[in-house]
Amino acid sequence: MPVAMNTRLALEAPERIADGLSGYRTDWRQLGWLWVRMDARSGREQGTGAGMVSVVQWRITTRAAPVGDPRRPRPGQRFRLGERLFNIEAVAESDAGGRLVDCFAREEDLT
Template sequence: MAPSDMTTRLALEAPVRAPDGLGGFATVWQHLGWLYAQMDARSGRETGTGVGPVSVVQWRITLRAAAVGDPRRPRPGQRFRMGTRLFLIGAVAEGDARGLTLDVFAREEDLT
């Protein structure tokens, strides 16, 4: 994959515990930086919940590689944001044998 194919700008975010002002903690999302990626929808389904139908789409998000431990390398439990859309990261793998790209497998949920 050529870097010119990675044209989608995504914000990488990580969960952080922050005091909620009442003696407890809440999870807030800290912006870590911007990454450019290519996004491919893999599968989609609709599930029912107590609040109504939920659309769930699985994505493969390909981006430039970063070494393990590099803050630019996404990790499971983090998420990408694209405007109001959120992509929860489930797994990260090397995208090619030369280690030039990463494949990030993420889930997008839409409560509409």
Template sequence: MRQPLLSRRMVLESVTRNSDGAGGFVESWVALGELWAEVKPRSGSERDREDVGVSRLDMKVTVRAAPVGSSRRPEAGQRLREGARIFRILAVMEPDLTGRYLICLAREEVAA
């Protein structure tokens, strides 16, 4: 594997559910830390969702590896944020046996 260019600072976030006091819950996102990443596009599409055009971009986000169980290790269901841009993490994998990097398959959706 070639050495990735980790030049984009992203915030790793995890969802938390808090009681709303009426038997339900409110979801909010909590920052777990900052990661430096390389972001590469994989594919994209556009579709209509409830009369709104949505552009969907699938991305490959490479970050430094962290030990299993570490709060700095991305997991599916979390997200990466770069300013106003949100990348939902769909899957995480190790690209090789060296264990130096992780690849996050992520999706960004933007109203078109």
């Protein structure tokens, strides 16, 4: 059964940049665009020192690239859809043939 991939997301990776004061900052570099299918898995609201945060867990399915290929999403990377950010926490093969991967991602939104 074909998977409808109808959302285009940017895949981004973190880069450590020296700040000149013996520390660093994290910048995000876009690696490319991927067509995906997005399925919301669960959601909750949690309190933080800054107020309430809406947290949604997503399963984001895309075509697989070989392990080590920069087009294959990895934990620690993120997807971007405009201003929305999806932090990738885990990646697993979605089918026995290795044609698809599922990325389990977390989206947080200050409410």
